[in-house]
Amino acid sequence: MPWLSYKGGEEICYIRNFITPPQNALDVNPTPSPRKLNEPDYKSLRRVMSSSLAIETKDLGRIYKLRGSKKETRRELVALEGVNLTVERGELFGLLGPNGAGKTTLIKVLTTLLSPTSGWARVAGADVTAEPESVRQKINMVSGGESSGYGLLTVRENLWMFSQFYGVPSKEANERIEALLEMVGMKDRMHTKSSDLSTGLRQKMNIVRGFLTEPEVLFLDEPTLGLDVGAMRDVRRFILEWLKAYKERTLLLTTHYMMEADELCDRVAIINKGKVLACDKPSVLKQRLQKDALFEIEVSPLNGLTQQMLVDQPEVAKAAVSETETGAKLSLSLVEESALARVINLFTQSDVKVMNLSKREPTLEDVFVDLVGRNMAEEESNGAG
Ligand SMILES: Nc1ncnc2c1ncn2[C@@H]1O[C@H](COP(=O)(O)OP(=O)(O)O)[C@@H](O)[C@H]1O
Ligand SMILES: [Mg+2]
Numbered sequence: 001m002p003w004l005s006y007k008g009g010e011e012i013c014y015i016r017n018f019i020t021p022p023q024n025a026l027d028v029n030p031t032p033s034p035r036k037l038n039e040p041d042y043k044s045l046r047r048v049m050s051s052s053l054a055i056e057t058k059d060l061g062r063i064y065k066l067r068g069s070k071k072e073t074r075r076e077l078v079a080l081e082g083v084n085l086t087v088e089r090g091e092l093f094g095l096l097g098p099n100g101a102g103k104t105t106l107i108k109v110l111t112t113l114l115s116p117t118s119g120w121a122r123v124a125g126a127d128v129t130a131e132p133e134s135v136r137q138k139i140n141m142v143s144g145g146e147s148s149g150y151g152l153l154t155v156r157e158n159l160w161m162f163s164q165f166y167g168v169p170s171k172e173a174n175e176r177i178e179a180l181l182e183m184v185g186m187k188d189r190m191h192t193k194s195s196d197l198s199t200g201l202r203q204k205m206n207i208v209r210g211f212l213t214e215p216e217v218l219f220l221d222e223p224t225l226g227l228d229v230g231a232m233r234d235v236r237r238f239i240l241e242w243l244k245a246y247k248e249r250t251l252l253l254t255t256h257y258m259m260e261a262d263e264l265c266d267r268v269a270i271i272n273k274g275k276v277l278a279c280d281k282p283s284v285l286k287q288r289l290q291k292d293a294l295f296e297i298e299v300s301p302l303n304g305l306t307q308q309m310l311v312d313q314p315e316v317a318k319a320a321v322s323e324t325e326t327g328a329k330l331s332l333s334l335v336e337e338s339a340l341a342r343v344i345n346l347f348t349q350s351d352v353k354v355m356n357l358s359k360r361e362p363t364l365e366d367v368f369v370d371l372v373g374r375n376m377a378e379e380e381s382n383g384a385g
Contacts, residue, residue: 054250078274080105083275093267094261095255111136123217140213155205168212186208216248221253223239259363292334299353302328319331319332
């Protein structure tokens with residue numbers, strides 16, 4: 001067939017392998033030999049596992065071997081360590097963490113593209129290492145920012161081709177393609193060549209590709225990465241609508257957008273440097289911080305007033321200061337609301353004017369700061385991983 005011979009041929013192999021693989025075809029970083037010492041009897045453990053789980057991992061780890069120019073310079077990078085997660089069928093589960101946290105690595109292990117170095121994982125009732133083909137038949141995966149799709153083909157042709165790799169009957173595939181494109185507001189683009197699509201529309205097409213095979217478990221790695229606000233909103237709404245229509249399907253998405261995880265996910269695992277730090281409903285995670293009162297204050301230039309001077313006030317638990325065009329923005333976490341009066345007093349003494357003051361609810365960003373001691377952006381610039 002002609003499309004096998006042109007540039008995109010490699011990816012076709014990839015998609016094919018996804019269904020009928022040579023084992024670990026994409027594992028560019030071969031797995032070190034499995035641990036032997038003190039290894040628990042996973043087989044007997046698996047027997048007692050509940051089949052209602054869509055995803056289950058136990059002490060899952062992944063180490064990358066980094067190749068230096070000389071043999072002695074070889075290093076190991078621990079990308080995942082001791083990950084224990086369970087995701088129920090029907091859940092929309094989020095993996096939230098900064099760049100380099102290990103989110104993509106975890107998705108690759110769960111989708112059988114990468115072998116774990118330690119521990120085990122089951123997806124849709126099958127073990128990712130022992131039964132990869134069984135897992136692959138029941139899942140699908142889309143990565144944000146991927147440039148998949150064949151430019152010469154139209155949107156409909158691209159999607160139809162992928163549906164055929166999964167053995168969806170042609171007539172049914174066409175019906176699903178129309179319905180899904182309608183849902184993402186792209187029906188009028190059905191006959192547009194995919195090379196003529198904007199980034200946002202191409203990403204929507206890729207996402208449709210993920211849903212097209214009606215997978216038991218769908219993995220979306222940063223589905224809204226690089227999209228404009230409108231396209232982001234469309235993609236999020238589409239995800240929620242689809243899950244409403246297919247209640248028993250499970251969706252695991254990764255994101256480094258706090259609001260996205262908060263807005264979409266039933267439960268969220270906060271992951272940093274390969275470890276899961278907390279896992280619960282967003283509301284429960286935020287409740288941990290509800291004991292502190294959070295205030296945002298916009299002020300005129302600080303006139304020498306420092307973050308430390310604010311934190312030194314009794315009952316001020318945390319203070320973050322950022323400069324703005326007109327002065328500064330302060331984010332305060334107060335053990336007692338009465339501390340606010342002392343802070344305001346401090347402003348008056350330094351001739352700093354309060355322009356805006358609001359009390360706010362905690363966000364997942366606050367949860368991350370509480371767990372890690374730094375916000376996500378700082379953690380990234382400090383070279384997580
Ligand atoms: N193929 C690879 N070889 C070596 N290191 C890798 C490879 N892929 C990812 N890493 C490293 O593993 C860590 C986790 O990466 P990744 O899973 O991509 O994180 P995230 O998706 O959360 O941004 C990072 O430090 C990254 O540099
Ligand atoms: Mg990633």
